[in-house]
Amino acid sequence: MSVDLTVVVPAYNEERRLAPTLAAIRKYLDDGYAGHTDGADRPRWELIVVDDGSTDGTLDIAADAEAADSRVRLIHSGRNRGKGHALRLGVLASRGDRVLITDADLATPIQELECLDKALTDGHEAAIGSRAGADATIEAHQHRLRELLGRTGNFLIRTVAVPGVRDTQCGFKLFDGDRAREAFAASRLRGWGIDVEILQYFRRSGWPVAEVPVRWAHQEGSKVRPFDYVKVLAELTSLKARTVRPVDLLVVALFLSMAVTLYSGRLIDPGDRYLPSSLQDQNQWEWFFAVTADNVRHLHNPLFTTLQNQPDGVNLMANTVMLGLSVPLAPVTWLFGPAVALNAAMTLGLAATGVAWYWLIRKRLVRHRGAAAVGAALAAFAPPMISHAHAHPNFMVLFMIPPIIDRALRLCEGDGSRVVRDGVVLGLFTTYQIFLGEEPLLLAAMGMLLFAAAYGLVRRDVARDAIRPLARGLGVAVAVTVPLVAFPLYWQFFGPQSYASVLHGDNSGNSPLALLSFAERSLAGSEETANALAQNPTEQNAFYGWPLIALAFAIVVRFWERAVVKALAFTAVAAALLSLGPKFRIPLTDIVLPGPWAPLAHAPLFESVIESRVAMVCAPVLGMLLALALARLLDAGRPMTAARYAGVAAVALALLPIVPAPLRAVEREQPPAFIADGTWRRYLGEGESLVPVPLPDPAGAQALHWQTTAGLGFSLPGGYFNGPWGPDRIGIYGASPRNTSNLLRDVRDSGRAPRLTDAWREAAREDLAYWKAGVLVLAPQPHDAALRETVEQLLGRPGKWVDGVWIWDLHRGS
Template sequence: MSVAAPTTPAAADRPAAPDARAATKRLRAPLLVALAALALALYVTSGLWSNPYRHAVADNVGDQAFFEWVLAYGVHLLQHGGDPFFTDLLNAPDGVNLAANTSITVYAILFAPLTMLAGPQITFVTILTLNLAGSAFAWYLFLCRWVTPNRVAAAVGGLFAGFAPGFISHANGHLNWTSGWIAPLVLWQLLRMRDQRHWIRGGLILGVVLAVSFSIAAEGLFFTALAGGVFVITWALAKPNRAEARKLLPRFLGALGLTAVVAGALLAYPLYMHFAGPQTFKGTGFNQRHYSEDIASFFAFADRSIAAGLGLGSDLAPNPTEETSFFGLPLMVLMIGALVALWRRADEARRATLRALIVVGAVFFVVALGPRLRLLDTELPIPLPYALLQKLPLFDAALPLRFALVLVGVFAVVLALIIDRLYASAHKKALVAALVLALVPIYPLPLLYRERAAEPTFISSGAWKDYTSDGGVISALPFAINVAADGQRWQAYTMARGGGEFRIPDGYFLGPDVQGKEGKGRIGAVPRATDWLFLRAALYGYIADLDNWDRASARADFQRWGITAVYLPDGEITGPEGPLFRQAVETTATDLLGKPEHVDDALVWRIRPGVDPIDR
């Protein structure tokens, strides 16, 4: 604005234009990163979006069914009330401790309107897509605030963290583990406590963040807390930081104490249910030695990566959903070289930060290897630190290889730092070449998908109501379990629509291996003779030669479950790798229960209490 002549009112507003342009420029980079992250997330999940009602992740149909069930349970809670952390809709009559399962309670409630409107299938793929995009964007913001002002460096680091091989692997069905935005959010609030002026507010906010995060990804929150603790302690013990650490310590501990009070108050009931509630259990239903990292897997390529698509994949993970490392040899070499270069260029204070970062990476690398060293799919007689940790509380319920996911955050920070240091230097071309060589091979491919059985009209039309009362027990055949979860899915779709619900025996969940009391963890209910009879027919096509003992067992099982009908749709039965043996199930059911009724598109057998299955 000129000071030599008067201006009009309109001209007086002109000085604000540069500020508006600057604000627009500041928002441009975050907006571009957010759009890039969302586009990449849609690309990864495109197979599910192409037909969300019939497509399921090919490598983990059971987990998708479980999370769709939990999302539908959110609708049930809003419409009918109930306990968010315990239900008898599954595993009737004993019920399921949802606090001890990955029950994503916050998501279930927050997205309940979408679930009611479009069904849990749409909600599932929506959350999965937003998780991937949101994780990349959250890491971008974190890196911009705490690591580097270089937007390009932060964008590369953020997109790597959101779409690293380990998280693309967990996108095969896991809404909890793809919530990678939790780690940068928690760490952001932890680092803010360095500001002594707002320690009370910081403690309160972190307490709320922890409570929300616990209800979405408790195991991931545990890992994040451990990583944050290791980093802060290592940083504080470094010589250049000791004086500052002593000064910060009183209020920092006070803020953490306030965090504990807030989080403890909000999580008192969920924590009680998790550790001491009905149907709780010790450990997990999975073998920790089996779910440990093979040291070679850090240098291998994941199944859904460009390198694997070109034939450079490997088979070093327990299953395609647990490829938690698989960074590839070029990226591992780049990380080591970058740390060496950063260390040489760093002053004493910067080295203290790098040292803390290296310690976090080393600790979680070793822990992820599990109780015994594995090399090229062979377990060696070499014990590792996790052999001492695996019986401790929390560690006993974790899968060791998942600790490797912490290295994703460590690598994202290193990527941002090395790009920031070398982007404007004479080494720019070499840096770009190294980044291309390291990151292009692990660029994600879309998730594999396949068809799953459609919901039968017998369920969607409400015809099932003629065979049980509201809240009664009926079941598809075979009884629901992780490898045959159709019955649990169809119950979920009924819950999402409202207007009446039924309970089911069995189901896919984690529970105790001893009926009615705390035991070790297992997948699903304690097996009974009758559910195994039908599952065996479905999985293997085995038709048993039934006798009076089988019929007496079935009568006792039906009475215990309080079941009034079982049904078998005319279409296929979805299995873990393809359709199951439907005809064997029908033959077994007819031999056990007699001739069925044909209702809409399903065969239905009534179960009358106290009546022998053969007397029909």
């Protein structure tokens, strides 16, 4: 016989309260419930008591109730397995068109059923009793500490798992019967977390849920303890972990193995191995990690240091120190050194970036895990990323970009209950990305804007629905981000040693040929060809190869009817064109045309961007196009045909030429014994600097490795960083030039020692005094004889050979 209502009461050791509760429920259902009636003119209801392995008299009380009324049914569990297990047994045994769940203590009176019943009549699929909100009535409060802990736990649960629901744990809920049986059949949790699991199921299924204010009174002897909310969070975390399939773990292992293989040349003893194609960047980045760790250890300002560019110092926030990684990895730097910390950041960060793109592509684009993995591999390991993998972690450790994109898309979906929460999360994600890399965030924002504009033109109905929640959510994100980054950004743009913009030359754009050619570290690449089309090995920002470009074009043509494909195609083409710079030459001709970057070339923020890097936006776009095509080709619901095999082969052939080769590593030039053995300590007084000959600069920054080897025990004039130059504070690489630093640099480059005048000697005295120099150090190097002769002319005395270097102790002469 079908019934209108099933009431499910889970009970564990409830002998004191169960009998009055069952009597109250039966009386209300007989006397007051406005349900339908059968031929006997009685409400059609049933009451299911689920004894969860009680050890007291609960089972006997329930059995007596079952014997007294045929509408009462008892389900007995042999041992205590948790509330979730009991509810699942009860709901799956129910027959009612509607199913009410209520706790055995009746903290919410059974009379509140009418309020929930009305919500279902109004079109909702579930109604949950809520103790939150102004309309709820709390007739008896818990102890204040208990109530505070409970509210805190409930806040964490709803924030993490069910946004928009203020009270997830109230034990008084009414469901559509069929929906409830489907949801509970799919549930897995045995404990308190089942309430959240069921609400998540309704939310994912698109079934509307109403939160209805009810009367509630705390009951002594309640089974719910404040710290049970921690158990709920643990259960939900465990449930989430169970959704990870073995193939997902295989994808993680794949990306990690790819990253490890890429850096295999430095995995063993990274401190003694150097990536020559990184130029001087590896020295710089290891110094960044070392100085950040030192600032954390000594509680110094992490945004500034005078260890380089003595005495003016370096604005660290205006440089790419990646505080988001260098700070949490500070313990690794302390224990194992900056080379290991940097290697760990780049290897694990690159793998994490691949996993993040895999997660986003699977969630938003395709369900086929293999297709998503291939697309993510291209997004994370494309030739531009491998180029920056030499020593630009800020441009290849991009694991926060996919979550930022996903959160923006969630805002576009227009769920009013989640806009504020999603805006807050987007603001926090953006804040963290700012401390990982601002320029990649700017490029990602450009890509997202291009995609949104194109998609909005194609799907104007979607754009109209998305614009308001997106604008509101972005406003929330800005409100969260600005207070968190206001001071660091003020320091970056207006603090000591800040600068206006960085000079990269008149045109740093890509050649159109670079988009079709192969990078140096690609399987089909050529060092000679790649270097002719790029600034240096670390800036090969395109080089996708003509087979991949041709395949992408074919995919766009084949799937042109899909709005997402049109938007992706527009994004890739626009990014590629912008990457050509403010002007570009048509290949094989002398014709120079203005580039689309020209209007942005002198705009704030954009003026410091190396425009060829905009082509990096194409990497995830091409990855997504490949994922779409592969998902269609590998669809298990369609038979494999010759055409589909040919499509898969075409993808493989397009990717094969750009498979990255491991980065080349060589034995590292070791610091001289004068530095490594600590001999330098005898020649420096308090506040004095050690002056390498020539001074460190972007062309020769080995002295930064000296400094990290010495535990940052001395400061250096000059250096490799971004700082201001001239009255307009234009950004340059390295310190502002001085007469002596220019002289020594010219001698290093030319190998010729000029004949110096007294004016040069006077300028050297001024420079050495400005640098607070204590000792000059000349290590063996090309043209060291000319450098030694030059310094002897400047100081008027010979140097002294000490522990493998020539030194000039400034305490013993002018």
